[in-house]
Amino acid sequence: MPNAVTAIDLGKILSIQRAIAGQLDFRAVIRAVSNEISGLLPHDHLDVAVLSGDNAQVAAYETGLHTEWDAETSAFKPVAESPIRDLLRGRVGHIVTDDAQTDPRFHFAGAFSQPIFAAGLHSRLHVPLKVEGRVIGSLSFSTQEIGTYGDDEVEAAKVVADVLSSYFYSLRQSELARQHELQQMEAEARAEGLRIGALHLTEELENARQAIGMDLHDQTLADLTRISRSLKRLLARDALRPGDLQPLLEEVEHCVRELRVIIDNAKPSVLQFFGFGQAVEALLERSVRADSSLLDYRLVDDGDSGIEDLPGNTLVALYRIVQEAINNTIRHANASRIDVEIGRRDGCVRIVVADDGSGLSRTSGRRYGGLSNMQTRASLIQAALSVTPHPDGRGTRLEIVLPDPPAGGTPTAPDNRK
Template identity: 30%
Template sequence: MDVRQESGDGAPGRWWGQGPPWLRRWADREPGRGGGRWPWRSTLLLTVFVLGGSNFAAHMQRGERALLDPFGRVLLILACGLLLWRQRYPVAVVFGTAVVTAVYLGAGYPYGPVFFTVAVACFAAVIAGHRRAAWTALALLCAVHLLVAHWLYRWLPPSGDAPASFGQEIVVTGWVVAIVAVAELARARREQWARERAERAQAARRRADEERLRIARELHDVLAHSLSVINVQAGVGLALLDGDPEQARTALTTIKSASKEALGEVRQVLDSLRTPGDAPRAPAPGLDRLPELVEQAARAGLTVDVAGQPPRRLPPGTDLAAFRIVQEALTNVVRHSGSRHARVRLGQDGGTLRLRVDDDGPATGAEAGGSGNGLAGMRERAAALGGTIEAGPRLDGGFRVLAVLPLKTATGTTAGTADGTETESGEDQ
């Protein structure tokens, strides 16, 4: 993810994302890899600055250092020209500028902006991850300077030169420390930016995966329930088509109603993909639609008894999860149970909503086109809310699904029933 884009949580990008173009290009490059362009402009500006500053330094140091002749200017241009390759070959450039600068100093030319070429090369090498090479080049330059300033000055120009003063050594040492400190600070900041880009990209991928999982669960719950009803009713219609045409007509009517409802819910899920962020055209289903589930199950030949009342003002996520869990549990009874009777118990136990769906079995072994993901989807929905799902055969036969979901209103208080009283757990023995 580009540092100039918004961050993973939707907040605006950091200050460097709105900075000048050269800073954005530098931040976007991966450490250790050269950019796609040659740094002509910055190198040209630095060359003009170094040549002009060295001429001024030669004027100020007249009589102390050698005059800046054509060979000295060639050395300055060479040191600056090497910086064109600093992004592609940072190690060679940092050693090259250090050697050219050492020759420049050994020739007795005036101190001045030539040190900027070494600073820029060292900065590029450290940013590219070649810290040891940058430090070695600086150490080489410092060693040459100490030899020239305190020993070799007797045989090197200018004639009659004296050893360097301690004040001058302090200045040179300060330059070295400043170069290393700035380069290391830039390297640390760049690594921090790279980590933040990676974290934002990972967060975006995680949100995309979670959204795909959510859509897959919604489509599974919608299609599995509706197609199970259609499958059962189609079997009834085929069986009664000749002997009882009226009952077959009722089965076909049920198929038409179930398919129409499934198409509507699938369209709503797909609309959320086409226009992300828009409000849904229809409210998400909740336990207020439990009578519809009971009616659909009845059309599929399953009698459902409902006991207890759902708490009022359920959080939207809990309401949707509870509806889908009951829907999937009833779908599994239609698919896999020989029983034509199921019981749904709703209740509140402290700060949790308890849902229980029982059938008396036995299991038929029929698949009816199932994918085997129903129980996994129920567990994922419950876990996403901090709840639990227990599903398995009962000791006395049949099958039970027990869901426990956290239950709180928007104000953080325990939800109540429609008449304002708290419900009991609704368990029956």
């Protein structure tokens, strides 16, 4: 047996402790350990596996041969998939094999053992890292030779593990505390973002109320005042002539049409009567008619999105986001075309509003002044919203993603944006 080790003397233990002193991450520690013990415990690959706070997952940090076990490649993996799960669960005191490529302990249904073959590993030695009798991870040595490790190497590895366990435990607790702090900061940032967004939304609602008041004053009230004066003039006559009422009737019809526009802008009643797709199409038609520079639009509704089954307040929020996106495009993007897609993918309702306009970088900042309001509307219905340059290099693409709610619950916004 090559490089047999009967014991590790006090001097070697002290040299290991000096080498790891001040190292602040797992990889730096194992690199220092690798250099100190290479003559005592031969290895082509050395790693430390560290359990998560709930002991359900494990992340590996390695030196020597690089494998897919490393946290940079695979991050945390379920303990159930680890080839050394029995060690991590405290079922065995150590694992040693002459050839891991043929040892059935490393190969079971669902095992993440492919790196054994990819790195050409044969001899493997694994010992637990323990603190107060609890397994917090493992220390593992591997070579590309067969039959490297025996009883002496097992005992030496256990001594090294005992030296390292408390240090790795401190690093793990520090990492968990840092993750908790980051999560708390992210939660506080989300809450603050929602608070600011809700404030903007409240301001928007107040502005909308003022706009409705001005519309009613400037348009409807003016029309009704004019109609009233016309009626007074007609009543002052001794007799009505043919055609006297026709102009008055046209003014009343005009007033009704204008009032309907104001009401529809305040509450999109077309959603109730015709559904989301037709409401958006009607919005696009009005936008094209009102803006001569917008030459064309396209609406694609696959009819199988399930959007019509959403609660009324959710539909209104989605409609308002789409309305704001279309209005921003018309006012600021100098676009000749706008496309809206309503569909379903990966268990989510997805709405895309895309244009061929001036894009994010060259567009006036005013175009996205209402983005915080759109983000707030999306957050309140637990949808994800993203605004990105269009993939073809021209224009802008806005996407809203609304997951299905879990059984008996509310939807959870997805983290990623595809």
